[in-house]
Amino acid sequence: MVDRSGELSPAILLVDMDSFFASVEILDDPSLRGKPVVVGGDGQRGVVASASYEARRYGIHSAMPMAIALRRCPDAICVPGNMARYAEVSRQVHEIFADVTPIIEPLALDEAFLDVTGAVKLLGTPLEIAHSIRYRINQELHLDCGIGAASSKQVAKLASRSAKPKIVGDRVVPGPGVYVVLDEDVLRYLHPMPVRALFGVGPTTANKLSRLGIETVADLAGLDPSMLERHVGSAVAHLIVDLANGRDDRPVEAGVKNRSIGHEETFSQDSFDRTQLDHRLRRQAQAVSSALRESGQEAHTVTVKIKLSNFEQHTRSLTLEEGLDDHQAIYEVASVLLGDHDISAGVRLMGISASSLRPRGGPKQLHLGLDAGSTADPLVTQEARFELREALDDIRKRFGKQAVGTANLLGEDGLTSPGQRDVAFGAKELPQILGNDEEI
Ligand SMILES: [Mg+2]
DSSP: OOOOGGGOSSOEEEEEETTHHHHHHHHHOGGGTTSOEEEEOOSTTOBEEEEOHHHHTTTOOTTSBHHHHHHHOTTOEEEOOOHHHHHHHHHHHHHHHHTTOSOEEEEETTEEEEEOGGGHHHHOOHHHHHHHHHHHHHHHHOOOEEEEEESSHHHHHHHHHHHSOEEETTEEEOOOSEEEOOGGGHHHHHTTSBGGGSTTOOHHHHHHHHHTTOOBHHHHHTSOHHHHHHHHOHHHHHHHHHHHTTOOOOOOOTTOOOEEEEEEEEEEEEEOOHHHHHHHHHHHHHHHHHHHHHTTEEEEEEEEEEEETTOOEEEEEEEEEEEEOOHHHHHHHHHHHHTTOOOTTOEEEEEEEEEEEEESOOSOOOOOOOOTTOOOOTTOOHHHHHHHHHHHHHHHHHHOTTSOOOGGGOBTTBTOOTTEEEEEEEEEEOTHHHHOBOOO
C-alpha cells in the first residue's frame, strides 16, 4: 500500500502502551510471561488496575473489582503493582518520544498524543515515524504499544485502538501495531462505529440517542445539532455532531503539567476511629469530586495520604486506565487505598488527591462497585451519578454546602466537622506521587 500519511496535517499520533502495568510486571518477572496477570489489590475490595492480554481473554479489564476478575479467572496471578517502577518506565518511553517531537501531551503514564507535523521533514512520514517509535519501544524497553495516526485527536485515539491486539472469542489476535486514518477516509472509518466511540458520548447520552433511533456515528452525522439540544444539552449536541462529521481541531498541548486537586484535613484531635475516618474520607471525596467537575477534568490517579501522630507520613496511590470524577468512585478507590492501614498511633492528618488529570469526556463506563457489602446497583454508571451530582452541586451552590449530602455523610454533627481546623484545598503540584508510593 502506498504510504500517504505525509498528507496528514497536523500529523497527530496517539501512542498507547499495551496493558502497561501488567507488561512491566512480566518484563521484571519473566516467569509471568504467557500467564493471566492482573495488577491490583487482591483484597476483597481490590480493583484491577491493569490486566495482561491472557487475562483479558477471560473478560477481565481494568477498573473491574478484583473479586469479579478472580471469579472469571481463578488462576489469574495477582500482583500488587509498583507505581514508582511504572513511572520510571514511562519516563523511558517519554525519552523516546522526545527524540521525535517536543509536542507531547501525556494522557496517562502509558499514553500520549504526539504532534509530529514538524518532524516529517527530518524523520520521514508519520507512518514511518510511528513504526520507528514502536520499534524503539520494543527493542530498547521490550514492551509493545499501539499507535494511531490521523489529523485529529479523536481519530488518532480511535486509530490507536484499531492498532492494538484484539480478543476474538478467547484468542488474542495481534493488531497491525500502527493504524493510519487519512482525512479522506475519516468518515468511512468513523461512521460504522457505535456513537459510544466518540468523545463526549457516555452511557447515558448513548441511551438517550438510542431512544431517538441514533445508534451509529453515521446516524448522528446527518443530524442538525439543534434537534438534539433538548435531549443532551446544547454543548454536547454540537460537540458530538461535529465529531461525527470528523470536525475536531483540538491541538496537542505540550507541557501540560501533572497537577493535582486535593483535599486534606488536619484534625484537632488525633483520630483512632475508623468510622470517623471513613466519614471524613467520603466528605473529602466529595470535595475533590466537586473541584474536578468544576475544572472539567477527571483523574486517573487517586492518592490517599495520612500523617500519624508521630508525624510518620504514608501515601498510597492507585492509577486506573479509566478517569474518575465521581465522588462515589473516588471514595471507593480512596477507601481501598486507606484499607486496613495501621492507625493505632492515631491519625493527625488525612487527605485525598486526584492527579493524572485529563479533560472530562472520554467514552467509558465504570464498573467499580468496589464495596462488596453494598447493595448499590452495579449498573449505575458514572454518568448517571454524574447527572445526580450536577443537581446536587446546583443545590449546594444555591443553599450552601451543608444543604445536601449522601446518607453516609450525615453523622451526629451533620455535615460539618467541628474538629476540623485546617483545610487545604485546591490545585497544587503533587511531586510525592512518583516518589514515595507505598503500594497500590
Ligand atoms: Mg494502554
